[in-house]
Amino acid sequence: MKIRSITLLSAVILLTLGLQSLFAATDQQFKLKPGARGNLCMKCHNTFQEKVARKFVHTPLKKNDCTGCHNAHTSNHGKMLSAEVKSVCSVCHPPMISATAKSVHKVVAEGNCMKCHDPHAAANKDNLLMEGKLLCFSCHKALGEKLAKVRFRHSPVEKDCLICHQPHSSDKGPFLLKDDIAQLCGGCHKTDKPIFIKKHMGYPVAGSRCTGCHDPHGSDNTGLLLKNVHSPVAKRMCNQCHEEATSPTPLKTKKEGMTLCRGCHNEMYNKTFEKSRMHWPVVSKNGCLGCHNPHASQDKGLLREPMKQLCGKCHIDTMKRQTQNISKHEPIVDGRCTECHDPHSSNNMFLTRKAADFDLCTSCHDWSQHSTHPIGEKIRDPRNKNLSVGCGSCHRAHGTAFKKLLYYPTTTEMCIQCHEQLKR
Amino acid sequence: MTRTIRTLICILPIFCALPAYCADVVKFKPLAEIYQDANKITLKTPEGVACGKNSILVADTGNGRFVRYDRAGDELKNGVEIKLEQVPYPIRLKAAAMDRVLALDGKSRKIARLAADGSFVGYLEYKNVPLPADIVPRSMTVNAKDDVYIVDALGERVIVTDQTGAFLRQIPFPKENGFISDVAVDPRGGVYILDSLKGRVYKAASDSAPFQPFASGLQENLYLAVSMEIDPQGRIYLLDQNDSAVILLGPDGSFQGHYLSYGWKAGQINYPGQACLTENNTLIIADRNNSRVQLFKVQ
Numbered sequence A: 001m002k003i004r005s006i007t008l009l010s011a012v013i014l015l016t017l018g019l020q021s022l023f024a025a026t027d028q029q030f031k032l033k034p035g036a037r038g039n040l041c042m043k044c045h046n047t048f049q050e051k052v053a054r055k056f057v058h059t060p061l062k063k064n065d066c067t068g069c070h071n072a073h074t075s076n077h078g079k080m081l082s083a084e085v086k087s088v089c090s091v092c093h094p095p096m097i098s099a100t101a102k103s104v105h106k107v108v109a110e111g112n113c114m115k116c117h118d119p120h121a122a123a124n125k126d127n128l129l130m131e132g133k134l135l136c137f138s139c140h141k142a143l144g145e146k147l148a149k150v151r152f153r154h155s156p157v158e159k160d161c162l163i164c165h166q167p168h169s170s171d172k173g174p175f176l177l178k179d180d181i182a183q184l185c186g187g188c189h190k191t192d193k194p195i196f197i198k199k200h201m202g203y204p205v206a207g208s209r210c211t212g213c214h215d216p217h218g219s220d221n222t223g224l225l226l227k228n229v230h231s232p233v234a235k236r237m238c239n240q241c242h243e244e245a246t247s248p249t250p251l252k253t254k255k256e257g258m259t260l261c262r263g264c265h266n267e268m269y270n271k272t273f274e275k276s277r278m279h280w281p282v283v284s285k286n287g288c289l290g291c292h293n294p295h296a297s298q299d300k301g302l303l304r305e306p307m308k309q310l311c312g313k314c315h316i317d318t319m320k321r322q323t324q325n326i327s328k329h330e331p332i333v334d335g336r337c338t339e340c341h342d343p344h345s346s347n348n349m350f351l352t353r354k355a356a357d358f359d360l361c362t363s364c365h366d367w368s369q370h371s372t373h374p375i376g377e378k379i380r381d382p383r384n385k386n387l388s389v390g391c392g393s394c395h396r397a398h399g400t401a402f403k404k405l406l407y408y409p410t411t412t413e414m415c416i417q418c419h420e421q422l423k424r
Numbered sequence B: 001m002t003r004t005i006r007t008l009i010c011i012l013p014i015f016c017a018l019p020a021y022c023a024d025v026v027k028f029k030p031l032a033e034i035y036q037d038a039n040k041i042t043l044k045t046p047e048g049v050a051c052g053k054n055s056i057l058v059a060d061t062g063n064g065r066f067v068r069y070d071r072a073g074d075e076l077k078n079g080v081e082i083k084l085e086q087v088p089y090p091i092r093l094k095a096a097a098m099d100r101v102l103a104l105d106g107k108s109r110k111i112a113r114l115a116a117d118g119s120f121v122g123y124l125e126y127k128n129v130p131l132p133a134d135i136v137p138r139s140m141t142v143n144a145k146d147d148v149y150i151v152d153a154l155g156e157r158v159i160v161t162d163q164t165g166a167f168l169r170q171i172p173f174p175k176e177n178g179f180i181s182d183v184a185v186d187p188r189g190g191v192y193i194l195d196s197l198k199g200r201v202y203k204a205a206s207d208s209a210p211f212q213p214f215a216s217g218l219q220e221n222l223y224l225a226v227s228m229e230i231d232p233q234g235r236i237y238l239l240d241q242n243d244s245a246v247i248l249l250g251p252d253g254s255f256q257g258h259y260l261s262y263g264w265k266a267g268q269i270n271y272p273g274q275a276c277l278t279e280n281n282t283l284i285i286a287d288r289n290n291s292r293v294q295l296f297k298v299q
Helices: A002-029 A039-044 A048-052 A085-091 A132-139 A141-149 A155-159 A181-186 A194-199 A257-262 A266-273 A307-314 A316-323 A357-361 A411-415 B002-024
Strands: A376-381 A384-389 B028-034 B048-051 B055-060 B065-072 B075-082 B090-095 B101-105 B111-114 B120-123 B137-142 B148-152 B157-161 B167-172 B180-185 B191-195 B200-204 B212-215 B225-230 B236-240 B245-249 B255-259 B274-277 B282-287 B292-298
Touching: A039 A048, A132 A141, A132 A155, A257 A266, A307 A316, B028 B075, B028 B282, B048 B101, B048 B282, B055 B090, B055 B101, B055 B282, B090 B137, B090 B274, B101 B137, B137 B180, B148 B180, B191 B225, B225 B274, B236 B274
Parallel strands: B048 B090, B048 B274, B180 B225
Antiparallel strands: A376 A384, B028 B292, B048 B055, B055 B065, B065 B075, B090 B101, B101 B111, B111 B120, B137 B148, B148 B157, B157 B167, B180 B191, B191 B200, B200 B212, B225 B236, B236 B245, B245 B255, B274 B282, B282 B292
């Protein structure tokens, strides 16, 4: 045993010496001055003396090995890096994204390590640019601003985001969470405690997705409930929709699908179904729950997501077209889809709130500010005798690749589509 | 002389290959546009069209009526208005045997059975269909035996019934489906469904088989396809509503081409609703937002 250890130790020493001599040989071969791999650099880059004095120094710099990352002579990359920023870190550091990751931090996926880490030295552990949540909020500004204003903050948020989140990727949950939502929350909030059971009206919610009702960061509502709470939830009347907590199937709803919702929202239901054109998700398997969260939501109307994201999940092409626009149509940019469309049903094409596009458009756009081109039901479109001239004859509401949402790159090209006699 | 022979030898393969090349290229030749009925009442946002042997029926959705045109080859004549109070808002049609037609009403979401003359025969009354009891048909088709295949948006399945509505069998949608908007059956009994959101076509090799991906990776070429037709060679015509185009797939599901474009003029289409194919390869498109029907010869 002892002999084997000695042999192994000798091998390591020999290997180390071998490598050192190899380096030395290379240094000699290139006639490098002593310290050419790092110390010499500091003579010119003297501001680095301050960096080196910081508490946490990146190992290559600590070893005075600037050539670990930089090429002293030429480079195709910024800062004379020996490789692309995306890959230079991975020369030494193992991949930060596991093959089984359920969620990945965008900056990590993009290889922007330096958004969080200082490549030379920092005052914070792991060479982080800032300490704890300050670093996170430097990008997640909206969250930081919101938390500064809310009445109630989740205590881990006050300490460190990394109590709940992984910084690089997570194999266990969405949003870089360290575990599945219910299990993560259950780590602190013991679901068998009487206070927990009482607050949840005796319903077995241990396996439920807590974030369906609670904001894990902070809220103005007690119990960190989301901004908009469905009335029965706010009144703690879970049994209005669900079977009694004491029943064998307490989480089962009393009725299936939209029949349950109709019990209270009957007027809305009737209005929806009396129209000719239905938004198909309304009558699909998920019914109301395709778009609405039945318990609580950050968004008005208990929407599952902000409208832009929610509508954009299905209307992918429409949203994609909008991103290519030169001129942006504000309601689309802001995700105010329901300003023009009825999300449930309508008697009009594209589920618009008004039948004629000029009626719809003029609810925001002042017609008197526009050109005097005649439009209206009586004005026929020369390109197609079955169509009248409306705003949509020249502009595409969801955008085109051209200015002012026009179909063609120039006004002239647009006009000669109908006024062919003016074509040159 | 030698030079001439050499030149001819070089050119000959090109001439030989040219017909084969041309045979593979599909062309859409605009044939006609239909703007009105026999009484000169204009069409308004027609969403559905059914190609019968001797006639075509148009769902003139905006006017809440049907218009039946007699068909002689590629020529459409007359244009008889048919108003049915049982189908106030027709959105999709499918021709059945003997020029009968199935019509889906957008408001009641019921499938009506129409006789060859366009008269109302009755609704398709579902019998013995497994739960969920409610059915929300999004589209339908018929096979050679006149069995009806219904896309049930609520139950996420294709229900197969006989022509009276008696349940025969069902095929569940694939789990990862986005939104299934149409169904088609090929001459060999293969059942196809069109996933508008994910830009995919699934195929069930027979009525008893599950749906398997057939054509995928079409997202680059598809915006929101809503209608699907299959020709006798097994080629699939996808009508892309939001891109105002027709996408042609080969019998193996491979992408063959992107045809037609957005616009108002003859030959251009504008948010089309449905297409049907005649036996002599004429594609008839309900050109919804152009408020007309257009005929294209597929060559």
